[in-house]
Amino acid sequence: xxxxxxxxxxxxxLKAFLNHTAGQDQKLDLFATNVTPAETxxxxxxxxxxxxxxxxxxxxGSSWSVAGPSPTGASYAQQTWTFTGGLTTNATIYGYFVxxxxxxxxxxxxxxxxxxxxNNGDQYLLTPAITAN
Amino acid sequence: xxxxxxxxxxxxxxxxxxxxxxxxSGRNAIAAQGLRSGMWVTTSEGRTGILxxxxxxxxxxxxxTQDDGTNLMLVHTMLSSLAQAAHASIPxxxxxxxxxxxxxxxx
Numbered sequence: 001x002x003x004x005x006x007x008x009x010x011x012x013x014l015k016a017f018l019n020h021t022a023g024q025d026q027k028l029d030l031f032a033t034n035v036t037p038a039e040t041x042x043x044x045x046x047x048x049x050x051x052x053x054x055x056x057x058x059x060x061g062s063s064w065s066v067a068g069p070s071p072t073g074a075s076y077a078q079q080t081w082t083f084t085g086g087l088t089t090n091a092t093i094y095g096y097f098v099x100x101x102x103x104x105x106x107x108x109x110x111x112x113x114x115x116x117x118x119n120n121g122d123q124y125l126l127t128p129a130i131t132a133n
Numbered sequence: 134x135x136x137x138x139x140x141x142x143x144x145x146x147x148x149x150x151x152x153x154x155x156x157x158s159g160r161n162a163i164a165a166q167g168l169r170s171g172m173w174v175t176t177s178e179g180r181t182g183i184l185x186x187x188x189x190x191x192x193x194x195x196x197x198t199q200d201d202g203t204n205l206m207l208v209h210t211m212l213s214s215l216a217q218a219a220h221a222s223i224p225x226x227x228x229x230x231x232x233x234x235x236x237x238x239x240x
Contacts, residue, residue, distance in 0.1 A: 002186060004171040007237060034204045036196040038183045039171035040229045040237065045202065133157075 003110035003130070004037035012105060024100040026107060028057040028079060028128065031097055032090035037109035046097045046109065051088025052117055054081060058101065059128065071133035081124040083117035092116045096126060158189035166191075166212045173218035173239065176210055181222045187212050202227040 005013070015021040031046040038045070048056065057079050066074045087093075093116070097109035108130070115124055163170060163184065174184045174195060182197035182205075193212045197205040202224035220231060220239040228234070 002170065006171075035202060035227075036183045036185065036198070036204055037171060038173055038227065039169060040173065040223070040234065040239070041227060042229075045227050 003108050004039065004041075005108040006037070006041055006106050007039050008042070008105055009107035012100070012107065023061060024102050025061050026059045027099045027101055028059055028126070029097055029099070030054065030081065030093045030124065030126075031095055031109070032087055032093055034092075034094050036111055037095070037097070041106060041109065043097065043099050043104060043106040045106075047090060048097075049087050049090070049093055052086050053084035054087065057081075059098070071131045073129060073131035075130075076128040078125055078127045081126075083122045083124070084120050086116070086118050093124060098128075159187040162187050162189060162191050162212055163193070166215070168212065168215060168217065173223050174215040175218045175222060176208070177214040181218050181224070182208070184215065198224055200224055 012021065012023070016023040029046070029048040032049040033047045035045060048054075059076055064074045064076050066072065092114050093112075094114055095109060095111035098107045099105060100107060117124065160170065163186075168174065168184055170184060170186060172184045173181065175181055176195065176197075180197050182195040185194040185196055185207075187193040191212045192209055193215060195208050195210055195215065197208055199205045217238055220228065220234045223229075223234075223239065229239070234240075
């Protein structure tokens with residue numbers, strides 16, 4: 001599946017490009033509702049995973065690696081969630097979403113293959129990457 | 134912008150999923166119909182969903198949604214049979230306010 005940059009995220013990306021508005025570090029969450037990201041979504045469209053040792057991650061802007069040439073892509077170090085057991089509200093992870101740290105604005109989201117943590121030690125490994133093309 | 138690869142492990146079992154290469158011709162086909170990836174659309178049967186992607190032949194993947202905004206089923210249909218959804222047909226929990234929706238053509 002393809003990640004979806006929301007309309008608001010797209011506008012913020014352009015504003016940062018033009019030095020209209022500074023960018024922000026970002027929060028990375030796994031969502032536990034069976035939804036497909038849409039262009040009009042805000043963070044309220046997604047329910048972050050709860051329980052089982054789950055915790056939100058922070059992605060620091062300066063820690064992204066950017067490489068090119070065309071298409072230029074950016075990647076971030078692999079993120080690992082190690083679960084202590086099953087999630088407590090909704091059991092299954094359906095994807096991830098990225099929000100700005102301060103504003104809370106949804107930047108992008110992507111549905112992935114479903115994963116249901118069940119056992120202590122189950123892991124979900126995610127390598128964030130985005131390409132401009 | 135697109136592309137993300139991810140890995141999952143569970144007690145030693147590793148599943149690797151690879152992101153398909155973005156299909157520029159499919160994106161062009163979507164744009165030629167005046168549509169956008171991620172757009173709320175209505176099918177010729179009057180069902181509401183989210184346009185996910187399309188191929189160069191004009192076959193679109195649409196995730197139909199339930200009233201609560203969650204996924205119902207994935208269908209494959211002709212891009213030419215799709216139209217941008219009306220504002221009121223977007224599930225309430227995921228419906229933007231009318232002013233913002235209008236900026237993107239949802240009436």
